Amino acid sequence: MHILLVPSWYATPTNPIRGSFFRDQARALQKAGHRVGMLIPPTKLRSWHGLAEVRRYWRRSNDDIDIADDEGIIIYRIPWWGWLPSLWPVKRGELALKIFDRYCDEVGQPDVLHAHSILYGGYIAAYIGQRRNIPVVLTEHSTNFLTNSILPDQKRIIRSTLRDVAKAFAVGPALAEAVQSFTSAHDVGVIWNIVDTEFFVPAAQITPADTFSLLMIASLTPRKGHDMLLAAFRHAFHKQNVTLTIVGSGYHGKRLEQLQARIADLELQNQIELLGLVSRDDLLSLIQQCHALVSSSYSEGFGVTLIEAMACGKPVIATRSGGPEHFVDEATGILVPVGDVDAMADAMRRMRDTYQHYAPDKIRAACIERFSEQAIVEQLVSVYKQLLEE
Known part of the structure; x- marks a missing residue:
């Protein structure tokens, strides 16, 4: 055909x-x-x-x-x-x-x-x-x-x-x-x-880290909820041994500058890193080395980055923004209401505290079965x- x-x-x-x-x-x-x-x-x-x-x-x-x-x-x-x-x-x-x-x-x-x-x-x-x-x-x-x-x-x-x-x-x-x-x-x-489950695979070996690391992959547009996530992260982890890496670009340079300024205002410069665009190989490496992926979108038709993380065996945190609630469950992650700073902060803390309870093989299997x-x-x-x- x-x-x-x-x-x-x-x-x-x-x-x-x-x-x-x-x-x-x-x-x-x-x-x-x-x-x-x-x-x-x-x-x-x-x-x-x-x-x-x-x-x-x-x-x-x-x-x-x-x-x-x-x-x-x-x-x-x-x-x-x-x-x-x-x-x-x-x-x-x-x-x-x-x-x-x-x-x-x-x-x-x-x-x-x-x-x-x-x-x-x-x-x-x-x-x-x-x-x-x-x-x-x-x-x-x-x-x-x-x-x-x-x-x-x-x-x-x-x-x-x-x-x-x-x-x-x-x-x-x-x-x-x-x-x-x-x-x-x-x-x-x-x-x-x-999702390309032959490309997005669990790491052959993960370097043990004392720091709990979260990853967000999203365009730097207001719809993706970066400001809400930054507020929730500060509420949950200010001056704690937890990091957040944000990957993505915006439609203009000012958005990146705005987020950098917001991170500075919240005194999170030592915990949050803005990477901008990265190659697909680097994206895979970032997913493989993080503990969990987080999505704070206000609206999401699907959520491709979530299933890419799940294909790598990673649990996810996502808002009930239209797409994620149809495939994220208790075995694969945590769902929170859209725009709820306190709920997002609580979800990130729970993810850190219960991370060892998630089974990477089962998360990946659930992803393969559907996507x-x-x-x-x-x-x-x-x-x-x-x-x-x-």
Whole structure:
């Protein structure tokens, strides 16, 4: 089977691990014997990319396609929409269709399109599918549906996309329910994100440490709840032998400066470290060497970093933010109410005091059962085959 994935975002030179779960899914389908390609729409550039990169971006023609071969996965990347499609999103389908036809001429026509998130991978996949008579599967990832952050002009695009795809899913039950409110054409199902359990593995050997270490991996956006976590950490561990490492970048440098200033105000400079972006190999090492991973999000459609930690046998602490409460239980970690500083502080203390009671092998086994390549690929292929038989 030939499957073309259409993710709404993907890795960039400045953020090489962005959307890594899309690549994990592509690799898993490929390993299962399927032919896989990708059509990637433009990634919105922001001020922190640097002026030189932004200028290069705006000077390129939208006919200048980046083509890459990622270990057999052929990737066609649109560098930017062009002036008119940038200002008028409905024109993006026309450009994407032209690039898709080029992909078909050079690589071959796919049997199925699988889009990830409606804005705008899902929209262009539905546009292509309607005009080339190819079934489209959609998986929604965006927490904007959970936070009422959908703009008025986007609602029409969302409804038309959901009308035109053959099957619609979300990566968690709460997100599926939110997406369902935009359509009566489908019952929006749930297919979880995939985790590469061959890459995310327990450390062969962990160096014993007297310091209890917590890890947070999240973009430096207010939705991720960094300020709440910092307050809870101070409440629980000020001047104690406990550390917190925070990995991630923000949409502008000021956010990093704000968090650094907040850490200083709380007198936590000796206990909390902000690392920014790290490579995937370094990310694995950080997970393997920590005691537990913590997520303080106000809204989370799924929680990829949580299952990556669980694949490494690590217990987790997470807020009931929409996704984590559907897979974190007493055997794998602790759940706390969203925005509750006292509850988060108590959960972190309990994790430190009861850490030895968690069984890494059982945590990893629970993750593999639900989120491994085999588990998710079986679901995906079943959906694809059903569509092709109809």
